[in-house]
Amino acid sequence: MKFSENWLRQHVPTTASRDELVATLTAIGLEVEDVTALGESLDGVVVAHIVSTEKHPEADRLQVCQVDTGNGLVQIVCGAPNARAGLKAPLAQVGAALPGGIEIKAAKLRGVESFGMLCSAKELGVDPDASGLLELPADAPVGAALAQFLALPDASIEIKLTPNRADCFGVRGIAFDVAAASGSEVAAFAAAPVAAAIDASVSVELNAAGDAPRYCGRVIEGVDAAAPTPVWMAERLRRSGIRPLSLLVDVTQYVMIELGQPMHAFDRDTLTGPIGVRRARKGEAVTLLDGREAALDEQFLAITDADRVVALAGVMGGLNTRVTETTRNVFLEAAHFAPEAIIGRGRKLGLHTDAAHRFERGVDPELPRVAIEYATQLILDAAGGKPGPVVEAALPEHLPQPQPIVLRRNRLARVLGLAVADAEVERILRALGLAVSSTAEGWSVTPPSRRFDIAIEEDLVEEVARIHGYDRIPTTLPAGAARLVAPSEGRVDAATVRRQLAARDYLEAINYAFVDAHLLQQWGVTDGAVALANPLSTELGVMRTSLLPGLVAALSRNAARQQTRVRLFELGNVFHAVAGDAPLHTLRVAGVACGTAAAEQWSLDGRPVGFHDIKGDLDSLAALAGARLDYRPSQPGWAHPGRSADVWRIAGDGSEVRLGWIGQLHPRLQQALGLDVDVVALELDLDPLLARAITRAGSQSKYPSVRRDLAFVVAETVAWGELAASVRGAAGASLRDLVLFDRYQGKGVETGFKSLAMGLILQEESRTLTDRDVDAAVTAVMAALQRDHGAVIRG
Incomplete structure (x- = not known):
């Protein structure tokens, strides 16, 4: 709500300065966002009448004007496009000082003398318009002080209203609050009925x-x-x-x-x-x-x-x-x-x-x-x-009918923590336009029809508190002891996740939980979308079903502003409709990246970020909870074929739960979103990812480990995850770790096949493994790979 300071003062006479008035408005809950002073220094500026104009002999864009100031004619050289004979406009006479420190002196412009300056609204500090002279009405009195004619100085005050203060969307509503806070009274408002002069009407x-x-x-x-x-x-x-x-x-x-x-x-x-x-x-x-x-x-x-x-x-x-x-x-x-x-x-x-x-x-x-x-x-x-x-x-x-509300004296004192004198309470309520009558316990108060926000006793307590002054309410610390709750060791906290991703060179983004329905359609994630009954705008019309659309939009805005390497993450809820119940909230973590894998430096090449880079970031998160992840090929509509996977968490007992997705965005989606860079991304449910077993102390085996390296030739379509599962199942409890250290295609390997080299690390807790033990494990692994995947030992 923006209004003129002079207009407000017409409704509530007060001797408070502008600064005091602004401070009062903010103190009573009408937060002042901006104050623009208008026409602060206009001495020597008068209403003038341009009698005639002629072209400047040495400049095409200048005119030589003869101007009536009320005390005779003066010559003014002016370049305003709307300067013309008959126009009334402000004239800053010689000796005047305009806002911004401009001093008016007699001068020669291209050889022609000028005794003053015809002014635009911007030069006078009354409006941003600088397109031409400020045109005054034809009946403006020539020679009159412009400040007096335009009721200056003044100020434009803008306040930020809370939704419950609809009564302050009018200057007169604000005046009641100012009157109550300053001990003044609102001036009477004259809107007398106008008698009908004709019978014309519309039913x-x-x-x-x-x-x-x-x-x-x-x-x-x-x-x-x-x-x-x-x-x-x-x-x-x-x-x-x-x-x-x-x-x-x-x-x-x-x-x-x-x-x-x-x-x-x-x-x-x-x-x-x-x-x-x-x-x-x-x-x-x-x-x-x-x-x-x-x-x-x-x-x-x-x-x-x-x-x-x-x-x-x-x-x-x-x-x-x-x-x-x-x-x-x-x-x-x-x-x-x-x-x-x-x-x-x-x-x-x-x-x-x-x-x-x-x-x-x-x-x-x-x-x-x-x-x-x-x-x-x-x-x-x-x-x-x-x-x-x-x-x-x-x-x-x-029609709404205001109802009387009981305000108890003891309740008021208890809530505020101080006793406000009865006379002051009645003064405040009456100054706000409320009807007040005393009762044995306090007061019976009926709000005016304009105060929709006053309906219960607590509303009246608030009115007294804000007008009496929040700064006059004593500050009292609460007594008692707070119970400290230790964080659960069975879950990694969200703050640790944020620190880990920040350490991996990601920046956190916070997006609206509301998105454009069209954006969800582009991604193909509209299932279960919850439409808002009263959206902030058409672009924020539905609750998000995924973090990625908003996060990729943030990446796109950064990329459009010459940021060639962007890495963002977000922790937040997604929402899905549930029949007959409130929407389901699911906490997720998502990350997106584009550009080079590492920040620019002399010792590394500019390799673009890829699937395995962001997979490494995810593995670092899983390590916080000691989780073993499994990546299985998948292809949702927004994903690049062959470059995306579902992420599963494998528990110690063999049970598994799907966490989410990781991969590269589909080129068609990137084109639809206006992205000219490849984007890799991930999105996972956070709670099952962060669950961890209670850490228990244990001894390291004192017996040596044994490593055996095997190279297999297998069909190119067989995923490493499938091979690893077979190896772990066949090797038994002696297998401590499994490492893939080489992948080869080329000379010596048939087309359509690939060579994978892996290392098996075997170890026992209670004894040293013998060659027979190791050979048995290796033989079992080879048999399982041959049986399950047709793998052949590479010669």
């Missing part, structure tokens, strides 16, 4: 029950829609982050910023009536103000004209019924829509509007008539016209 029908329990409208005929927006109104809008467009639109925006009530203006001549509010029907559509065609369904709330959809309730008006500068007759609307009827509707269409932002959080149901009366008076003052009667349709049974 209203409510057919959405509690979704739209109140709708107010009024016809104003004979409006001069081309009339300029008053300077004071345009400046307040500009300082609130809204660019003035046209009088009728600006009035509705102005009322919304000041009171917090969104409004809309229809061109009355485009309506046939009656106006209705109902649920949209599937297949209906409306062209919105921004020109897009919105396809509707039963989830949307529609404003209709004779059952024709003309606006999307609480979000945006329609293009075909909008007001323009040729509009003569206006239909103003202000309504109350239930938050649940508006939440997420704009985002479903890729829209985020000021109106939807407010209605989603809740708008005071008593404001529509007040807003209509206020907007009517503003339009009549600026554009003339004749108003009709206010037409109001309401469903009282669906």
Whole structure:
């Protein structure tokens, strides 16, 4: 929420300085994110009138202007493209000092004297626009101080609102909090009813029950829609982050910023009536103000004209019924829509509007008539016209009714840890606009209709705490002893995993648990995807079913920014739908890498990272838990054929569990994702990977080990993992380790076959192995390899 400091001070008179005001706002929970000072030093800047212009004799882009300052004519050399005779613009006279330290002196520009400077909004420090001179209204008084004419100095203040403070989406709502915190009072607000001058009206029908329990409208005929927006109104809008467009639109925006009530203006001549509010029907559509065609369904709330959809309730008006500068007759609307009827509707269409932002959080149901009366008076003052009667349709049974809440004196003191004087409690609550009456135990408090967030006693405690001052609440350390719990030795903790991967040259990434549904479709991992009912945006519409899509997207962003070697990992949950139950959360670890296997240095070549590099990283993780992993060829849709494997953990008793996947991404997927580098990746369930047996002390065998090396020729299609399983099964308990130390294809080996050389390390705990023992083990291994895989001893 952004607003003008002077505008706020109009509603709550206070002598606090700007710094004190900003500190007060933050202290009471309205965190100030930004303060932009406007027009701080404009002495010597006046409203001037360009009487005539002529081309500079020595420069094509300069003009020599004769300018009326109210005290005679002065000559100004100006290069602004919009400098023209008849224009009124700010003039910094000789001797003036502008924001940024610019001092104005008489000068010669290409041989022509200039006595001052015609200014843009940026040069004056009132707006970022530097495209030309700041154009002032035709009725601006020549010679008047610009600061006085534009109500300067001022500041644009932007605050960060929590979702529960919808009442502060209007300057007047903020004023109540400031008044309570500063011991002041909110100024009375004048929005007197405007008497009807004509009988013209449009009937209203409510057919959405509690979704739209109140709708107010009024016809104003004979409006001069081309009339300029008053300077004071345009400046307040500009300082609130809204660019003035046209009088009728600006009035509705102005009322919304000041009171917090969104409004809309229809061109009355485009309506046939009656106006209705109902649920949209599937297949209906409306062209919105921004020109897009919105396809509707039963989830949307529609404003209709004779059952024709003309606006999307609480979000945006329609293009075909909008007001323009040729509009003569206006239909103003202000309504109350239930938050649940508006939440997420704009985002479903890729829209985020000021109106939807407010209605989603809740708008005071008593404001529509007040807003209509206020907007009517503003339009009549600026554009003339004749108003009709206010037409109001309401469903009282669906309008929220504030209920009294009991605030106990003892409860307040217990929660805050200090006793706040009764008089101070009553002052705070009344200053916030709450109705307060004393009871024996404390107070009975009824919140105003604008305070949706106050519903229980704890809400009142919070109000007293933040206005009284959090800094005045004593800090007390809790008493008692905390029970220390030793970490389990049966599991490697996640912090150790992070340290290990960081030591392997990976950087940790943290991605959203929400992803784009299209991204999951590209990967082919949509099974069990959980769609969000109210996503932050269309790009974050489903819960992730895998860590890899988000992690590879992060790698892609880095690679697109000239990072040739990227290694990322992530620990996080993935989510899968479970019929009739909450989504299943699974903790996983994933890693991705591209570029060279090692960082650039003089002693190593630039070998690209491959499957076995990332496999080594995974083996280092498995070693933390003493896990034995088995890699079995697999080919999910996102994987490169022949370069991917499922990862299994083999327990000591021979049982096994699938952990996940490791390999290289498919070239087609890499192309679809816009990656021009090969990416290797892994993703595994973390819990079964990190489980480990309790470490137990044991003695090393004092008897020597024996090594036997064997070379086999076997079909190229036989995986090493299958051979290793056969060797371990045949060698028996004496086998301590098995090493593959050579792989050969070429001369001497038939096409379609490969030669594998392995080392068998044999050892016993209680005795020295004899040649007979070793020969028996080797013979068993050779027989098993021949029987299971057709392997032949290489000659």
